[in-house]
Amino acid sequence: MPSTDFYPVIAPALTGIGGLLVLLIGVWPRLKDAALVAFYASIVLLLGAMAVLLAPHEAAGFERFITLDPVNRHGWLLFTAGGLATLLLAWRDRQLLGEVDEQFCSLVLFAVTGTYLLSAATNLLAAFIGMELTALSVMAMIAWQPQRKGAVEAAIKYAITATVSGSIMLFGIVLMYAGSGSLYLDAIPGNLGGERTNETLVIVGLAMVLVGIAFELAVAPFHCWLADVFQGSSSPVTAFIASVGKIAMLLFLLNLADQLSGLWPAIHGVIIGMVVLSVVWGNLAALRQSNLKRMLAYSSVAHFGYVLLALTAISGDADGNADLLQAAAYYGLSYAVMNMVSFAVIGLLSGINPSADLEGYRGMGRRYPLLGVALAIAVLSLAGIPPTAGFFAKLFVFTQALNQGQLGLVIIASLAAASSLFYYLRILVVFFSVPSNEVSEEADIALQGDAVVMGPTLVISLSTAAVLLIGLCAGTVLTFI
Amino acid sequence: MLNLVIYFPLLAAAAIWLGCRERGTLARSLTLAVICLETLILFGLAMGGNALSLDAEWIADYGIHYHLQLDGLGLALSVLSGGLAVVAILVGWERIDRWQAFGPLLLATLSGMVGLFAAYDLILFYVFWELMLIPMYFMLAMWGDPDSRRSATQFMLVTVTASLLMLVAIILLFIAHGVQTGIYTFDYGILKQTPLIGNTLLSKLILGGLLLGFGVKVPVFPLHFWAPLAYRKGDPSVIIMLSGAMANAGVYGLLRFTMPLMPEVTASFAPWGMAIGAIGTLYGAAQAIRQDDLRGVIAWSSISHMNIAILALFAWQAQALHGMALQLLAHGLSVAGLFAIAALLLDRKRDGVYANVGGLYAQMPKLGMCFLFFVVATVGMPGLANFAGEALILAGAISRSILWGSVGAVTILLSVIYGVKVYGKVMLGPVNPRVPTELWDLNSREKAALTVLIIAILVIGLMPQLMIETVHLPTAELLAVNIDSLFGGVHAID
Numbered sequence: 001m002p003s004t005d006f007y008p009v010i011a012p013a014l015t016g017i018g019g020l021l022v023l024l025i026g027v028w029p030r031l032k033d034a035a036l037v038a039f040y041a042s043i044v045l046l047l048g049a050m051a052v053l054l055a056p057h058e059a060a061g062f063e064r065f066i067t068l069d070p071v072n073r074h075g076w077l078l079f080t081a082g083g084l085a086t087l088l089l090a091w092r093d094r095q096l097l098g099e100v101d102e103q104f105c106s107l108v109l110f111a112v113t114g115t116y117l118l119s120a121a122t123n124l125l126a127a128f129i130g131m132e133l134t135a136l137s138v139m140a141m142i143a144w145q146p147q148r149k150g151a152v153e154a155a156i157k158y159a160i161t162a163t164v165s166g167s168i169m170l171f172g173i174v175l176m177y178a179g180s181g182s183l184y185l186d187a188i189p190g191n192l193g194g195e196r197t198n199e200t201l202v203i204v205g206l207a208m209v210l211v212g213i214a215f216e217l218a219v220a221p222f223h224c225w226l227a228d229v230f231q232g233s234s235s236p237v238t239a240f241i242a243s244v245g246k247i248a249m250l251l252f253l254l255n256l257a258d259q260l261s262g263l264w265p266a267i268h269g270v271i272i273g274m275v276v277l278s279v280v281w282g283n284l285a286a287l288r289q290s291n292l293k294r295m296l297a298y299s300s301v302a303h304f305g306y307v308l309l310a311l312t313a314i315s316g317d318a319d320g321n322a323d324l325l326q327a328a329a330y331y332g333l334s335y336a337v338m339n340m341v342s343f344a345v346i347g348l349l350s351g352i353n354p355s356a357d358l359e360g361y362r363g364m365g366r367r368y369p370l371l372g373v374a375l376a377i378a379v380l381s382l383a384g385i386p387p388t389a390g391f392f393a394k395l396f397v398f399t400q401a402l403n404q405g406q407l408g409l410v411i412i413a414s415l416a417a418a419s420s421l422f423y424y425l426r427i428l429v430v431f432f433s434v435p436s437n438e439v440s441e442e443a444d445i446a447l448q449g450d451a452v453v454m455g456p457t458l459v460i461s462l463s464t465a466a467v468l469l470i471g472l473c474a475g476t477v478l479t480f481i
Numbered sequence: 482m483l484n485l486v487i488y489f490p491l492l493a494a495a496a497i498w499l500g501c502r503e504r505g506t507l508a509r510s511l512t513l514a515v516i517c518l519e520t521l522i523l524f525g526l527a528m529g530g531n532a533l534s535l536d537a538e539w540i541a542d543y544g545i546h547y548h549l550q551l552d553g554l555g556l557a558l559s560v561l562s563g564g565l566a567v568v569a570i571l572v573g574w575e576r577i578d579r580w581q582a583f584g585p586l587l588l589a590t591l592s593g594m595v596g597l598f599a600a601y602d603l604i605l606f607y608v609f610w611e612l613m614l615i616p617m618y619f620m621l622a623m624w625g626d627p628d629s630r631r632s633a634t635q636f637m638l639v640t641v642t643a644s645l646l647m648l649v650a651i652i653l654l655f656i657a658h659g660v661q662t663g664i665y666t667f668d669y670g671i672l673k674q675t676p677l678i679g680n681t682l683l684s685k686l687i688l689g690g691l692l693l694g695f696g697v698k699v700p701v702f703p704l705h706f707w708a709p710l711a712y713r714k715g716d717p718s719v720i721i722m723l724s725g726a727m728a729n730a731g732v733y734g735l736l737r738f739t740m741p742l743m744p745e746v747t748a749s750f751a752p753w754g755m756a757i758g759a760i761g762t763l764y765g766a767a768q769a770i771r772q773d774d775l776r777g778v779i780a781w782s783s784i785s786h787m788n789i790a791i792l793a794l795f796a797w798q799a800q801a802l803h804g805m806a807l808q809l810l811a812h813g814l815s816v817a818g819l820f821a822i823a824a825l826l827l828d829r830k831r832d833g834v835y836a837n838v839g840g841l842y843a844q845m846p847k848l849g850m851c852f853l854f855f856v857v858a859t860v861g862m863p864g865l866a867n868f869a870g871e872a873l874i875l876a877g878a879i880s881r882s883i884l885w886g887s888v889g890a891v892t893i894l895l896s897v898i899y900g901v902k903v904y905g906k907v908m909l910g911p912v913n914p915r916v917p918t919e920l921w922d923l924n925s926r927e928k929a930a931l932t933v934l935i936i937a938i939l940v941i942g943l944m945p946q947l948m949i950e951t952v953h954l955p956t957a958e959l960l961a962v963n964i965d966s967l968f969g970g971v972h973a974i975d
Contacts, residue, residue: 326542369499385615386608392540395604399543399652407653407686414649418642425637429622429630432582475540 005060008068010051011076012116015083018044019109026102034100038091041105042084045112049080064184066120071329074480075119075251078336082244083112085340085463088455089236089347099145111137111240115248119255124173124183124209127252131169131216134245135162141240142233154232161215161225169212175205185259192263203266209256210267216249219308220277223301227289230297231356235347238293242300242339250307250332254325257314261321264314271312275409278305279416286423293356295423296342299382300335302420307331309413310397313404320404327396329481334381334389334470340463341378345371348456358430365431372431374464381467383424384417389470396478483533483549483599486526486559487609490519491592494585505580512584513570516591520563523595527556527951534601536670544655544666548601554806554955555598557948558733561813562594562726564933568817571930572824573718577624586616590722597730603651603667603738607644613730614640617723625716632707632714639707643697650690654742657683669738677743684746691739692750698731699787702761709768712780717824724783724820725813732790732809740797741959754795755878759888761788766895770902775826775833778903779819782859785892786812786867792889793874799960801877806952807945808870811858811938815867818855818934822848825927826907829920833907840912844920849908851923851931858938860900861893866938869945 059069118130143155179201282302353360365372381388593613621633765785879886
């Protein structure tokens with residue numbers, strides 16, 4: 001009889017039911033204020049965070065469906081914060097202005113619920129449900145304002161990818177179930193070797209699940225959708241995909257690697273291939289982009305290549321695995337905060353430069369020094385320059401990989417990282433060079449109006465501080481992961 | 482105190498950047514004030530003579546310490562960096578625009594330099610190393626000749642690639658040390674006590690990474706390929722910092738981290754290292770003779786002189802190392818002087834290409850005299866700083882290897898040739914009729930900048946003992962790694 005604890009379900013239940021309630025506000029007569037809706041949604045998220053904070057610290061499982069352990073707790077808090085940040089950014093986003101209503105807010109809540117389930121799944125079905133819940137909500141958010149250029153295209157691309165990867169993953173899950181007779185992650189290794197089990201089937205299933213995950217994480221060669229989605233969706237949504245959606249999937253991947261570490265060596269080759277392709281192709285493709293969002297999309301491909309680098313050496317050795325997983329989780333955390341900064345800045349400047357073309361940002365860093373500094377810190381962190389979070393993330397991943405003897409891979413990754421500096425510096429140079437033409441007065445006033453930018457400014461300053469603090473206090477952060 | 486001297490420029494940079502958005506002149510004065518204050522504090526510490534140190538846990542899981550220790554060598558190089566920054570400001574006073582951006586970048590670079598001279602943990606060292614690079618890139622890219630961005634990007638890509646490989650080497654060192662002793666740490670103080678023994682492939686890889694990372698910055702032959710272009714295209718004020726102060730960081734890194742941490746493999750590399758240093762210095766000098774513009778000559782002469790330091794380093798012998806420390810200071814000062822002259826000519830709309838100048842001495846005798854002084858210092862006139870350094874280096878190097886020591890000595894002759902040539906072309910001869918004539922001699926600000934350098938060169942040249950005493954203790958500590966036994970092929974080390 002599986003132990004049943006209700007703590008892990010409180011937060012997902014709160015956000016899930018909260019999402020429904022927020023949706024109900026829409027049919028309530030005389031209550032159409034978007035600000036109020038966003039306010040309620042934020043309250044729901046804050047309550048969810050409270051529920052996570054108040055839950056006991058030891059790991060608690062619910063029906064062998066999801067488990068709230070210390071790592072997930074921090075993951076859930078991060079997702080809640082990410083959801084809140086998305087609401088704050090979207091509320092008065094220039095592109096989404098007047099379009100954020102109860103439906104959008106409830107979608108954010110549902111997506112957050114999905115990430116809760118996905119990241120804490122101890123059961124392959126829970127992971128699948130979580131993934132689909134997130135993917136469906138995100139897809140609707142991408143297509144928000146269908147009349148916007150590229151929105152529908154991006155949503156269709158995302159929908160197809162999500163469906164394809166979802167079905168591949170589901171097929172993998174079925175194979176794993178057929179091979180081991182269990183959907184519980186912790187039971188699969190134990191079942192193997194018995195009668196009526198088939199290890200080959202499980203490994204093939206695991207590889208297919210991995211492909212599904214790789215689609216969602218946009219690791220090369222499964223990255224083709226990412227650039228269009230980043231470009232086509234509005235900045236708050238992009239921020240949500242990069243900082244919340246992907247990290248939830250990463251946490252599930254880490255969980256999977258941890259539980260099935262015995263089977264992992266069989267798929268090392270697949271992962272090594274993905275690492276090499278991602279770091280090389282992601283960085284090279286990013287070099288060629290002239291649009292900031294697309295550039296960050298390809299850089300994201302490269303970053304998840306670095307994350308996977310830590311997973312190339314997972315094996316049956318539990319001690320070594322803990323360090324590897326920790327390094328990967330730290331990378332995920334720093335990736336989340338530095339992308340939050342970048343997309344918040346892009347969103348805030350979208351009134352001036354809606355297309356996010358790099359040239360359109362000429363001189364913005366001089367014009368708005370604080371935005372410039374925030375973006376500079378985020379970009380330097382993405383480039384892995386100390387003392388930011390991005391540097392320590394690379395340091396830990398490289399150290400772990402070298403410790404497992406992956407010298408060749410690390411050298412490839414560091415050369416790729418060096419070439420990435422080329423386009424990161426280009427962003428900074430454009431931001432801080434002399435503007436070619438003056439920004440229109442109107443756009444300027446819109447940006448300087450104080451109330452308008454309160455939310456984004458808060459998000460930007462908090463996450464910029466996080467980029468620095470996660471780096472400088474890496475020792476403390478590591479103990480939490 | 483240590484934290485203060487490291488972070489004071491950085492904090493001041495932030496304050497100036499935020500506070501002086503439209504007020505370039507105020508930013509300029511504040512930057513100068515901050516750097517003067519910083520240099521005075523550093524100088525006071527250097528005179529005090531006590532090594533400062535600070536040790537705290539930073540990232541326990543990875544054995545990373547926040548360990549700072551500023552000894553005589555580090556202090557001397559920090560004071561030099563501060564002094565050069567003052568000179569860079571003074572000679573760029575009118576020419577540099579947008580001081581509200583330039584000042585903070587310069588301050589941040591200085592912060593990184595002082596930090597890396599003080600860092601006693603390899604990761605901390607790397608942090609400061611990069612902190613110094615990033616602002617330098619922006620200064621190179623945004624000021625200087627119109628097409629300086631290309632050379633700046635080249636500089637950045639080369640150095641960052643090398644730095645990342647150096648980081649990989651540092652991590653490998655961390656792992657190798659951990660495997661050997663069971664202690665996983667990046668702390669230099671601990672690593673140094675149990676140096677990596679053995680001439681294995683792994684230690685060769687580590688050494689290779691470190692050589693690459695530090696060597697690019699020096700710039701060691703044949704990793705110097707980025708330097709001539711960058712030195713020529715960048716603004717002279719920036720190049721003063723790049724060639725005078727930052728190159729020292731590279732040699733300092735080699736000195737501090739290769740031999741003490743991996744004596745055996747470094748010793749087996751040492752003959753090659755001496756060869757590289759000697760060939761590099763010869764090649765640099767030969768290239769300098771071929772140049773047809775002032776900045777090109779200075780660039781190659783700087784490369785040539787930094788390679789002499791490499792020759793000294795790999796001789797790993799007391800005299801040579803003392804000479805090297807002197808040479809680092811002397812080269813920093815004299816190359817700064819030469820680039821300052823180039824900057825002053827640039828202020829007067831002279832780019833220093835031989836075809837466009839000539840006979841300037843007649844119009845600007847004071848500037849001409851200062852120029853002569855720096856040229857003479859560079860070629861190693863006895864009594865001036867460079868002579869003491871070079872003499873010690875060559876004495877030390879010859880005692881280790883007659884061949885490479887002599888090759889190094891030949892360069893002194895070559896340096897006289899290019900020194901005389903460049904001075905003759907620019908300053909002497911008939912006045913070039915193509916040159917418009919509105920020229921002014923040194924004003925008091927420019928005199929101040931050059932005087933600082935001249936006095937420093939004279940002081941070090943006339944009293945080298947003073948400097949040797951400052952750096953003696955650290956070098957003696959480094960020399961405790963007994964290379965003689967290693968050169969003899971004996972494998973006994975405590």
